[in-house]
Amino acid sequence: MRSYFSDIPKTALQASYWLFVIYLLLPLALMMAISFKDANFVAFPIDKWTLKWYAQVLQDRQFLEACLYSIFIALMTTLFATIVGVWIALLISTEGMIARSVIFALACLPAVVPGLINAISMRIFIRVLDIPTGTGAIILGHTVHAVPFVVIMVLTRLRSMPNNLVDAARDLGADSFVAFMRVTLPYLAPALAGGMVFCVLTSIDDFVRTFFLGGYQTTLPMLIFAKVQGGMSPEINAMATLVLIVTAAIGLYAEHLTRRSRTR
Amino acid sequence: MQPVVHFRNVNKYYGSSLAVDNLDLAIEPGQFVTLLGPSGCGKSTTLRMLGGFEMPTSGEIFLDGQEISQLPPNKRNVNIVFQDYALFPHLNVRRNVAFGLELKGMASDAIHKRTMELLSLVKLTDFAERMPGQLSGGQRQRVALMRALAPNPNVLLLDEPLSALDAKLRQQMQIELKSIQKTTGKTFIFVTHDQEEALTMSDVVVVMNAGRIEQMGDPHTLYAKPRSRFVANFIGETNFIEGKLKAVDGGLAAIEWNGSVVHANLNGHGPAVGSTVAAALRPEAITVISEKPANTIAVSGQITQRIFKGDHTSLTVSLANGQSLVAQLDPVALSRVTGDDVWLTWRESDAVVLAD
Incomplete structure (x- = not known):
């Protein structure tokens, strides 16, 4: 292990780290706490505890439909982004391929272009091509954004092959x-798993692109946004808590999977 | 007998640089053949052209009489053991060995039987379910070998497969490889830059340099009768004797070597009398004596260096004619010490005239 700033007491460094952890976790903890509050407004202190908000959320058809819709979009996005991303990564790592760095830069551009710019340009683009807003357009927008993550993860893995x-x-x-099917693809499996989870999570999380490209049907972030505009209530906290737990679980499990196959 | 592998006028260019220069090589079936040479001599390119990973720029390659030079690797009945084994990391030992058999569409119980037979040949049946990452270097080597042998190729190609192993293990694997070659009766074509490895295992050694064959023959012939300065230098230790050819008598040459006249075996070469020739003389062919011998040619000198090397002692002797020779003695030849005046002599046939 290396040691930096070795003349500063260790406890000072550790204290600064814990300060950061508190800053990171406290808002989440407050949000979760309020979701158990037996009252209609979002404020402390919590006098009475309840699970009724969760019961309400789980019976809320709107919420469940938005969940399913978001998951459907996420899965389609993942499918397309994985195919395109693997293809681009293979192109870039092909020996003698011309303009490899240009292909790479272009493929990664959507990861750094601001979401808003990306969303507006996509909106204009589908207008020009006469593609209707809605599911197809959302999937297109999400795919463009997800491809770079697949490319980078697959490329990293390919380089070590x-x-x-x-x-x-x-x-x-x-x-x-x-x-390719029997050797390259299995070799890429950990990177693919990681990239796919990343696609799912970025797609479910996406608000800006969905907002510009969506139709009448609401995705989960859009539903929560609409509810917040109608006034904060512990029901929103319960929704957010559920989303947080599920996505965190998926993310950690994927990390665990890729780590295990990496050490093999 | 029809050669199992035949390269005919094969050239290989990378851009404008010539890697293999008009190669003509015929290999008899059932032999252990080694392509030996320094890095960049074209030996690996030759092997890769036979495996199908490089296409010759011109010329033809025949396998069992069939022209194969433009076929892809999967259409050739040869298999290769790669330098770093290239085991599939996501498959266990058994599935690695079975890979080629599965692609042949063999029935699964037949695959299992053959895989286990092969693994028992190298005593790895207990490791069948292990992943390659859990094996030692020597075990990986054996798995790679069995994986390549599994589809029953006409010719097995080995691309410096022992270079990653430590010295002890390498010697053990050399013996094992040789015995596997004997039991399977297959043609092995082995590429190495290690002359000792080549001499140990091969029936035939092909010495390559700058894309050409320098000499081809059994290990003993290569060692005892090198054709060229390159071969003499590359295989074992050698003294070079250079001088003007004074006379030729039968198979013997008389060379004027800085004032002394010495004899050497012409070895089929026909240099003109009066031209400059070089002869190779192995250190162990030299006899060191104290007195001038009566009836053979000898040169006199003084021992300037004496190095104990375990199984022998190496003496460097500065000769009266200004040259020096290295001689090898038994390790127990303790009576010779630095500064002694000695006479060196050798059988005339042990000095060999070289082509260049």
């Missing part, structure tokens, strides 16, 4: 397609 694995497969009788 020994060159002659594919040669060995070819040598043992595989044509290039079979070699």
Whole structure:
């Protein structure tokens, strides 16, 4: 282990870290606490505790439909972004491919372009092409944003892949397609899993693009936004808490999966 | 007998640089053949052209009489053991070995039987369910070997497969490889830059340099009768004797070497009398004596260096004619010490005239 700032007392460094953790977790903790409050307004102190907000949320058709819609969009986004992302990563890592750095830069651009700019330009784009707003447009917008994460994760994994694995497969009788399916793809599996979870999470989380490209049906963030505009209530806290727990669980599980296959 | 592998006038260019220069090479079936040479001599390119990973710029390659030079790797009945084994990290040992058999569409119980047979050949049946990452270097080496042998190729190619192993393990694997080659009766084509490895295992050694074959022959011939300065230098230790060819008598050359006249075996070369020639003389062919011998040619000198090397002692002797020779003695030849005046002599046939 290296040690930085070794002449500052260790306790000072540790204290600053814990300060950051409190800053990170306290708002989330407050949000969760209020979701158990037996009153109609969002404020402290909490006199009586209840689970009724959760019962209400889980029976709320609007909420459940928005959840399903968001998940559907996330899965479609993941499907398309994975295919496109893997394809681009393979192109970039192909030997003798011209303008590799240009392809890479272009593929990664959507990750750094501000969401708002991206959303407006997509809106104009679908207008020009006469594509209606709604599910298809949202998936298009989310896919563009998700592709860079797949590209970067797959590319990183490809770089660590020994060159002659594919040669060995070819040598043992595989044509290039079979070699890809039986050797390259399994090798990429951890990166794919990580990239796909990332796609799902960014898509479910996305508000700006959905706002500009969406139709009448609301996704989860849009529903929560609409409810907040109608006034804060512990019901929103309960929704947010549920979303937080589910997404955190998915994220941690994916991290656990990729870590395990990485150490193998 | 029809050669199992035949390169005919094969050239390989990378851009404008010539990697393999008009290669003509025929390999008999069932032999252990080693392509030996320094890095960049074209040995690996030759192997990769046979495996199908490089296409020759011109010329033809035949496998069992069939022209294969433009076929992709999966259409050739040869398999290769890669330098760093290239085991599939996501498959266990058994599935790695079975990979080629599965692609052949063999029935699964037949695959299992053959895989287990092969693994028992290298005593790895207990490791069948392990992942490659859980194996030692030597075990990976054996798995890679069995994976390549599994589809029953006509020819097995080995691309410096032992270079990643430590010295002890490498020696053990050399013996094992040789015995596997004997039991399977297959043609092995082995690429290495390690001359000792080549001499240990091979039936035939092909010494390559700058994309050309320098000499091809059994290890003993290469060692005892090198054709060129390159071969003499690359394989073992050698003294070079250079001088003007004074006379030729039968198979013997008389060379004027800085004033002394020494004899050497012409070895089939026909240099013109009066031209400058070089001969190679192995250190262990030299006899060191104290007195001038009566009836053979000998040169006199003084021992300037004496190095104990365990199984032998190496003496550097500065000769009266200004040259020096390295001689090898038994380790127990303790009586010779630095500063002694000695006479060196050798059998005329042990000095070999070189082509260049």
